[in-house]
Amino acid sequence: MTNKTIKVLHYINQFFGGIGSEEAANHPIEIRDGAVGPGLALNKSFSNDIEVIGTIIAGDNYYNEEIDHSNKVVLEALEKYKPDLLIAGPAFNAGRYGVACSEVSFLANSIGIPSVTSMFHENPGTLTHRKDIYIIPSSEGVGGMSNALNGIVKLGKKLYLKNEIGPASEEGYLPRGIRKSGKRSAIGADRAVEMLISKVNNIPYETELPIELPEKIIPAPPMKTLSSSKIGLVTSGGLVPMGNPDKLAGGPSQSWFKYDISKLNSMNEGEWESVHVGFFTDITNKNPNYILPLNIVREFEKNGEIGSIHSEYFSTSGRGTPVADSKRMGREMAHDLKSANVDAVIMVAT
Amino acid sequence: MNNTEKSGLLIRTFLVKDILLSNKTSYSDNLLKISKKQIVEIIKQDSRINGVKVDIAKPGESTRITAIKDVIEPRIKIDGPGQVYPGIDNRDITTVGNGITNRMSGIGITLISPVKSFELSSPASSAGGGSANNLIDMSGPGAEYSPYGKIKHLCLWIDVDNSLHLDDQNWAIHSAVMRVNDYIASLTKKIIPDEEQFFPDTSKNYDLNNENIAYIACMNSPQHYSNSLTAYGVGIYGVTMQTTPWVLKPTEILDGAISGAYSWEMVNNPILLNLFEKHIEGKINFKCVIAIRSRWSLQSEKNLTANQTSRILRDLNCKGAIVSWDAGGNDFVEVSTTIKSCENAGIKTVLITGEEHSDSDGPGLLDPVEEISAIVSTGVGSNMWYEKIAMPPVKKVIGPKNLQINSGPDSPLINIPAKEEIPSLQLEDHFGFSYRSCFGF
Numbered sequence: 001m002t003n004k005t006i007k008v009l010h011y012i013n014q015f016f017g018g019i020g021s022e023e024a025a026n027h028p029i030e031i032r033d034g035a036v037g038p039g040l041a042l043n044k045s046f047s048n049d050i051e052v053i054g055t056i057i058a059g060d061n062y063y064n065e066e067i068d069h070s071n072k073v074v075l076e077a078l079e080k081y082k083p084d085l086l087i088a089g090p091a092f093n094a095g096r097y098g099v100a101c102s103e104v105s106f107l108a109n110s111i112g113i114p115s116v117t118s119m120f121h122e123n124p125g126t127l128t129h130r131k132d133i134y135i136i137p138s139s140e141g142v143g144g145m146s147n148a149l150n151g152i153v154k155l156g157k158k159l160y161l162k163n164e165i166g167p168a169s170e171e172g173y174l175p176r177g178i179r180k181s182g183k184r185s186a187i188g189a190d191r192a193v194e195m196l197i198s199k200v201n202n203i204p205y206e207t208e209l210p211i212e213l214p215e216k217i218i219p220a221p222p223m224k225t226l227s228s229s230k231i232g233l234v235t236s237g238g239l240v241p242m243g244n245p246d247k248l249a250g251g252p253s254q255s256w257f258k259y260d261i262s263k264l265n266s267m268n269e270g271e272w273e274s275v276h277v278g279f280f281t282d283i284t285n286k287n288p289n290y291i292l293p294l295n296i297v298r299e300f301e302k303n304g305e306i307g308s309i310h311s312e313y314f315s316t317s318g319r320g321t322p323v324a325d326s327k328r329m330g331r332e333m334a335h336d337l338k339s340a341n342v343d344a345v346i347m348v349a350t
Numbered sequence: 351m352n353n354t355e356k357s358g359l360l361i362r363t364f365l366v367k368d369i370l371l372s373n374k375t376s377y378s379d380n381l382l383k384i385s386k387k388q389i390v391e392i393i394k395q396d397s398r399i400n401g402v403k404v405d406i407a408k409p410g411e412s413t414r415i416t417a418i419k420d421v422i423e424p425r426i427k428i429d430g431p432g433q434v435y436p437g438i439d440n441r442d443i444t445t446v447g448n449g450i451t452n453r454m455s456g457i458g459i460t461l462i463s464p465v466k467s468f469e470l471s472s473p474a475s476s477a478g479g480g481s482a483n484n485l486i487d488m489s490g491p492g493a494e495y496s497p498y499g500k501i502k503h504l505c506l507w508i509d510v511d512n513s514l515h516l517d518d519q520n521w522a523i524h525s526a527v528m529r530v531n532d533y534i535a536s537l538t539k540k541i542i543p544d545e546e547q548f549f550p551d552t553s554k555n556y557d558l559n560n561e562n563i564a565y566i567a568c569m570n571s572p573q574h575y576s577n578s579l580t581a582y583g584v585g586i587y588g589v590t591m592q593t594t595p596w597v598l599k600p601t602e603i604l605d606g607a608i609s610g611a612y613s614w615e616m617v618n619n620p621i622l623l624n625l626f627e628k629h630i631e632g633k634i635n636f637k638c639v640i641a642i643r644s645r646w647s648l649q650s651e652k653n654l655t656a657n658q659t660s661r662i663l664r665d666l667n668c669k670g671a672i673v674s675w676d677a678g679g680n681d682f683v684e685v686s687t688t689i690k691s692c693e694n695a696g697i698k699t700v701l702i703t704g705e706e707h708s709d710s711d712g713p714g715l716l717d718p719v720e721e722i723s724a725i726v727s728t729g730v731g732s733n734m735w736y737e738k739i740a741m742p743p744v745k746k747v748i749g750p751k752n753l754q755i756n757s758g759p760d761s762p763l764i765n766i767p768a769k770e771e772i773p774s775l776q777l778e779d780h781f782g783f784s785y786r787s788c789f790g791f
Contacts, residue, residue, distance in 0.1 A: 167789035175790030179705060179714060181729055181737060182789050188702055188782025189620030192672050192726040193628060196700040199724050200561055200670040208787060209705060209725040212713045252733075254760040278679050280575050280647075281470055319679060320733055322759060323712035 006050045006160050009083035010039040011074070011104045013097045017057035025096075027059030029066070029073045031080075038145065042087070045146075046153050054081040056104070060096035067103070074107050083113060085156045090118035090148040091125060093140045098125025105133040114159035118148040121174060134159070135174045169206060177212065184208075223344050232310040232342040233261070234333060236318030237284065237291035237350040238276030250277035251319025256329050258336075262311035266295040278319035279350050291348050310342050318349060358550040359601040360450045362428070362543035366457040369406055369502045377537035380544070382457065384504060384534075392533055393506065393526040398514060402526075403507040405748045407460075409500050413488040414741075416749035416768050417507075419465075419520075419582075421458040421486075421498060421614040422527060425606060426535035427451050434535075435606035435613065437588025439525035447601030448551065452538040458498065458614045459534065460486075461527045462507040462749040465519045467583060468576035485753065485768075485776055492741045492775065497618065497783045505748045506530065520582030524610070549601050549626055556635040561669040563634045565600070565621055566659065566692075566699075567608065568685050570677035571643040584676065585610040586641050592651075595659045596641040597666075600626060603639055612676070612780075619781050621672050621702065637668055642688065644681035652684050653691075660691035670698040676780045678732025679716065686717040693721040700724040702782050704731020714788075728779035729786035735759075741772040 014024040016037040035043050035052035043052050056077050063070045078086070086108035088101035098119040106129040108115040118136040119125050126135055136151035138144050151172045158165060167182070168175040184191065191208075198205040223229055240248050246257045261267075267288035274281040274291065289295045292313055300306045314333050318326075337345060365380045372383035386404045393402045407413045425434040430449015433442040486498045493499025508523040556562075571592045572583035579591040586596050586608055598607060600622055608616045622639070629636040640659055646652050663671060671692060675685045689699050705714040705727055715722065730737040735758040747768040754763045755772060766772070779786055 165791075167791055169790065178791040179707070179788045180791055181739070182787060183785040184787045185785070187620060187785055188726050188728045188779060188787070189624050190782070192621060192700050192702045192782055193624045195724050195726060196563065196670050196672055196698065197628070197634070199698045199700060200563070205724060207723060207725045208727040208789075209703075209714045210790065211715070211718050211720055211722055211725075213718055213720065214713065249760045252759040280577060282577065320706075320759075322707070325759065 005048070006084045006157065007081070008042070008050050008052045008156075009054045009056065009077060009081050009086050010035065010042070010052045011056045011058075011086065011088040011101060012037055012039070013091070013094070013100070014057065014059040017055070019057065019059075025059045025061040027057070028062055029056065029058035029070045031056050031073065031077045038090070038149065041145070042149055042153070045149065049153060049157060050085070053083065058100065060094065060100065063100035063103070064096050070100075071103065071107055074104050075111070078108060078111060078113055084160050086113055086115035087152055087156060088115065088117040090136070090138045090145065090152070091120075091123060092138055092142055092144070093120040093123055095124045098123035099128060101125055102128045102133060105129065109133060114156070116152045116156045116159065118152050126174060131176045131178060134165075136172060137174050175210060226306050226344075227304055228307045229343040230308045230310060230341055231297060231306050232337045232340070232345045233292055233294065233297065233313040234345050234347040235292050235313065235315050237315075237348060238274045238317035238319075239267075239272055239284070239288055239292050239315050240275055242271055242273050244273070244275055248275055248315065249317055250275045251317040252321040252325070253317040254321070254325045254329075256314055256316035256333065258312040258314055260311060261294055261309070261313050264294060265298045267292050276317045276319055276350060291350060293346070293348065297346065310337070310340055356548070356550060357448060357554050358548060359430070359447055359604055360546060360548050361604060362450065362452045362538070363545040363547070364452060364454050364538045364541065365544045366454050366502060369408070369457060369504065371404075371406065375534070375537070377454075377534075377541070382454070382534070382537075389506070389530060392529050393508060395529065396522055396526055398511045398518070398522040399526055400509040400511060402509065405505040405507070407486075407488050407503040407505055407748055409488055409493065409502070411488045412745040414744040414747050414768055415460060415462065415486040415488075415503060415505055416484070416747060416753060417462050417464045418484045418486060418749070419461045419463050420524065420527065420609075420611055421460045421503070422531050422609070423458060423614045423617050424454040424531050424535035425451055425617065426532060426538070427605070428539065432605070435528060435531070435609045437607075438585045438610055439521055439528050439588070441528065441588065443587055445602065446605035446607055447599050451605055452535060452543070453617070454535060454538060457502045457504065459527055459530055460503040460505045461523060462505055463510070463523050464750050465510065465512070465523065466516065467520065467572050467581055468578070469516060470575070487741055487744065490742050491739045492777060495775065495779065495784045495786050496777055497615070504530075504534075507749055516576075517578055517580045517582060521580075524582065549604060550630070552600055552629055552636045553638070556629070557632055560633065560635045562637040562667050563625060563628075564637050564640055564663055564666070564668045564671040565625055566640045566642065566671050566673045566688065568642050568644050568673065568675040568681070568688065569608070570645050570681050574645040574647060583611055584608065592643050592646055595655060595662060597662060598639040598641055600636055600639055608641060615781055615783070620783055621674060621781055625672070637666055640671075642684060644675065644677060644684035646684065649683070652687050655684060656687040656691040659688050660695040660697060663692060663697050664695045668697055670700075673699050673701045674781055675703065682716045686715075686719040686722065690719055690721045693723075698724075700726060702726045702728060704728050704778050705788050706731065707733050707736035726782060727787045728782055728784070729788050730775075731778055734776055734778070735774045737775040738773070739775040741775060743771045744769055
């Protein structure tokens, strides 16, 4: 009985292609038959399982700067070789290489060819197509080549066979930020005590939920002067006209609304209410200026400390809102505010 | 058997293998017989109560219990100071956790009532002041994932004078259930227990060579939403308002020192019981339970409670702590701040928690703090609509016949007949009773 070996197309950079180091980073993308560099190691160590039938080589700068052309060439290569699997890298901690590997991997997937790549977990290439590709974590330097290739082939075989791919911790790939429900083999309390005993005794343990720190956002530069500025007011406190005519959800909300405040000097009791379910709203309902400080901002306007206030305030309920929706609503609000020539926003969160 | 030379709490367990309605209330041969008439009399001793419906639910039945305010395991003190479930409902506040306590296992006395814990002034607001686990299925995934689906329930749907202040309504119905607890649990007094287990006073019985480990239980106080110091909710010796950290002996928890809203889960807390087991096996010193309140209003208050907690644990020479919490949203800031403070003081922590749903770009925790390096995940947390495991339709509903459920982002609370299918599992596992978890893909 013959086991069909998996036909692999391999993507590598100029260094692993034996062309040169940084000075060859602009090497144009090219395709060669058979294996090159680490591809030879793949063929040798995994000869029963895989065969590298073609290799794409590109300089790290070249791929990133000529991305449209490079992607075109990759698609042509995929079409020519019709591989069962695409392998990109390992890129270790080489950032431009990692980004290119991500791109190539994503491209292969997009035309139905399974792919695996590998790089160091801090490589920026782990961010670009995070949810859509499989990345085997590697060492920072080339010392971990053999481990990386092992991980790549192990997962690659499963992908080729269309086996069900289990959780990241079991299959050895970097978690992609996708969480799915399931059952573990011991009850939560027992797992917690066991984890604590390991942690206290400096025995390695694996957290069931890795912490992901939020994206660092670079704030807009500060206003040079306020006296001529137009200020917009935004609240995530769920403040709406009494009766909630647009039925803003108390949280989480995927919608936001605009309400006219052009003729008002203050937010008056009885005219507005907060529908936010995440805090004690009685105080706000007695004096809505607490979460939309219109009375104070009008004073600044009267005194000439700010130029003017935008005629509408924007409102949503910021309780349990999915991050993707927050990002979208933020973009939508920013677009509206910019169209209205608003210079700066006071946003009261709760 | 006299174990009172060694200080601690002897728990005597009386199994309840079956429960049925009868002419007279009795307990013998592991069979609990309940006289509806006697139960109604006990409950209606308080004139604020209009009436009660008594019913029974058993594991495996196609039954859903709704509007649950508390489930109480029948317990009673046989020897030693104080009264079980101390402080709550004006009960004796004497410190508990010593002597002998009887418990009936396999059963809960379940309080059903649609009375809210708080009322907000915004007519359009859907905040309701209910408990997360306010419905129980006796079969299907709801039963599989919850300890409540595996015990029998004596359900008491109590109707109270609704002209009273909410606090009075709540405490009237809860006291009624405590009267039933005292009556039923005392049926075990002259009987030989099925099992016995001794829980040492861990502050007096410990090994100097072992590490000191604490359990930090973080609990929502109803004070924030209700603006009342006596609002109904989880009480520590009956105190539900915002208070500074309490240092409790683990045996106090076994006598119900923390009770009011999920009392059964606290006296059967698997984290507590596992830490006791490790202590008895000589692997750790289960030093103490720190009970902290959450949903303080100001960040400085949250920082204060966190700092005091880590200072106490450092002074008690604790090397590690398990942290649990019981709420959602802003309450998490107390948890994250406490963990940060502990880790910075050299106290290693493990957090047991449900997850925010990260389907759309977000982190698994509301406040992703780097110091929370060890987490046990009990699955989808307070944003329950993301858990796409349906609770199938049922044949019988005990309690109000309509449910309000949160059906997802941007949707108002929807009313559905309680008999129908509920599209997503309405359950949170705060203390790690189940195998439920989430995995990274």
